[in-house]
Amino acid sequence: MSRLFRIAIDGPAASGKSTTAKLLAKKLGFGYIDSGAMYRAVTLKCLEKGVQVTDTQRVEEIVHHTNIRFPSLGHVELDGHDVSTAIRTSRIVQNINPIASNPGVRATLADQQRSLARAQDPAWPGFTMASTQEKIGGVVMDGRDIGTVILPDAELKVYIVADARVRAQRRFDELKRKNALAQGETVEAIAQDLESRDKADRTRKASPLKKAEDAVELDTSHKTIDEQVEAIEKMVYDRL
Ligand SMILES: Nc1ncnc2c1ncn2[C@@H]1O[C@H](COP(=O)(O)OP(=O)(O)O)[C@@H](O)[C@H]1O
Numbered sequence: 001m002s003r004l005f006r007i008a009i010d011g012p013a014a015s016g017k018s019t020t021a022k023l024l025a026k027k028l029g030f031g032y033i034d035s036g037a038m039y040r041a042v043t044l045k046c047l048e049k050g051v052q053v054t055d056t057q058r059v060e061e062i063v064h065h066t067n068i069r070f071p072s073l074g075h076v077e078l079d080g081h082d083v084s085t086a087i088r089t090s091r092i093v094q095n096i097n098p099i100a101s102n103p104g105v106r107a108t109l110a111d112q113q114r115s116l117a118r119a120q121d122p123a124w125p126g127f128t129m130a131s132t133q134e135k136i137g138g139v140v141m142d143g144r145d146i147g148t149v150i151l152p153d154a155e156l157k158v159y160i161v162a163d164a165r166v167r168a169q170r171r172f173d174e175l176k177r178k179n180a181l182a183q184g185e186t187v188e189a190i191a192q193d194l195e196s197r198d199k200a201d202r203t204r205k206a207s208p209l210k211k212a213e214d215a216v217e218l219d220t221s222h223k224t225i226d227e228q229v230e231a232i233e234k235m236v237y238d239r240l
């Protein structure tokens, strides 16, 4: 029986959570659960079905009949279809707030997130501590409420931040790279989107974005991706 180690990563939009979480999970042999992808997938499903994202009851019904899976690192399946790319467009985030503020949706997704964190997936072998030969298994989960609501007893909580301008430029470059920039979309427009989304995430009633009291803050503004992954990896070994 291996020891369970859960890493909760929260923070504002485009601060580097998922990139860091994914690489960290790969290095440690842990599972990676992208909770934001679940809210994005529900939003996509509503838009595809022509359901108003503000229709609270209808959206709650939909989420009950929705199956979201992470078949491999960085891949997301919605009702059996790969939506890894489709959930990353600006149209999704422009419509996501009513879904993320819906307490019924949050309760259903929270149950799924907690059971994913308990799963003993053979694809997540974990690692063996060289000093004690102890086997360590676990998950990295990122989002807005992981350290505060979903896994309040996580073994490590990290709150990732970065300057607003840096985050907007990184998200712009990412969308450009993925050919997912909307016609005429600028860095300024993205900066505005991030700001308004963070504000909505911080001020909503249901599970708002906030740093857990026992989370370690990590500013990625002047870090490379490797540096931020190594910083958290070191926190893991220090805790163990
Ligand atoms: N230290 C860094 N330096 C340069 N680009 C980064 C760094 N960290 C993350 N990125 C890039 O910034 C973008 C947003 O990061 P992401 O991990 O998606 O953030 P989040 O999950 O917090 O929204 C991605 O394109 C990612 O590759």
Ligand SMILES: Nc1ccn([C@@H]2O[C@H](COP(=O)(O)OP(=O)(O)O)[C@@H](O)[C@H]2O)c(=O)n1
Pocket (backbone or CB within 6 Å): 012, 013, 014, 015, 018, 035, 036, 037, 039, 040, 096, 097, 100, 142, 143, 144, 145, 146, 197, 201
């Ligand atoms: N645990 C979570 C994760 C995401 N979300 C919502 O989903 C949106 C998209 O999350 P994301 O992590 O995919 O977004 P980015 O930070 O990648 O832009 C957030 O702005 C939140 O509104 C949430 O409410 N709770």
